[in-house]
Amino acid sequence: MFTDYLYTFLISMIPVAELRASVIFGAAKGLEWYYVLPVSVIGNFLPVPFILLFIKKILKWMKSTERFSRFALWLEERADRKSSRVIPYAFFGLVLFVGIPIPGTGAWMGALIAALFGMRMRQAMPAIFTGLLIAGAIMGAASYGAVGFLSFLMQ
Numbered sequence: 001m002f003t004d005y006l007y008t009f010l011i012s013m014i015p016v017a018e019l020r021a022s023v024i025f026g027a028a029k030g031l032e033w034y035y036v037l038p039v040s041v042i043g044n045f046l047p048v049p050f051i052l053l054f055i056k057k058i059l060k061w062m063k064s065t066e067r068f069s070r071f072a073l074w075l076e077e078r079a080d081r082k083s084s085r086v087i088p089y090a091f092f093g094l095v096l097f098v099g100i101p102i103p104g105t106g107a108w109m110g111a112l113i114a115a116l117f118g119m120r121m122r123q124a125m126p127a128i129f130t131g132l133l134i135a136g137a138i139m140g141a142a143s144y145g146a147v148g149f150l151s152f153l154m155q
Contacts (some may be wrong), residue, residue: 007043040139049121
């Protein structure tokens with residue numbers, strides 16, 4: 001049982017999968033939603049300060065290498081495309097960007113956008129955390145509602 005919560009936590013830290021996949025995993029494993037949601041939010045939020053602090057330096061280094069330069073440029077271009085939805089509205093744009101759980105959004109991309117476009121850490125972190133709470137509520141309702149419905153049908 002503890003290992004399932006640990007896996008939920010670790011899945012929430014993976015880029016692209018993030019909170020969305022960890023909540024689905026927790027629901028599929030039959031874990032209680034009131035444990036899964038905080039574990040997923042905390043796990044997904046944990047990398048955010050590091051991304052905000054170090055991503056510019058990491059991308060600069062990646063662009064200087066032959067092996068990673070294309071990937072770094074792709075990440076920057078992707079963040080630039082996504083930023084048009086976020087930057088004009090700053091805090092609330094970032095909250096909505098992270099909070100609406102669709103592919104290509106989430107804490108990792110939100111932190112990347114915030115860092116690349118100079119959003120201050122004291123503004124970006126609460127916006128990303130608030131977005132994660134919203135995404136967690138949406139995914140929790142969708143996942144546990146669907147799992148509850150399916151288990152009801154199977155009885």
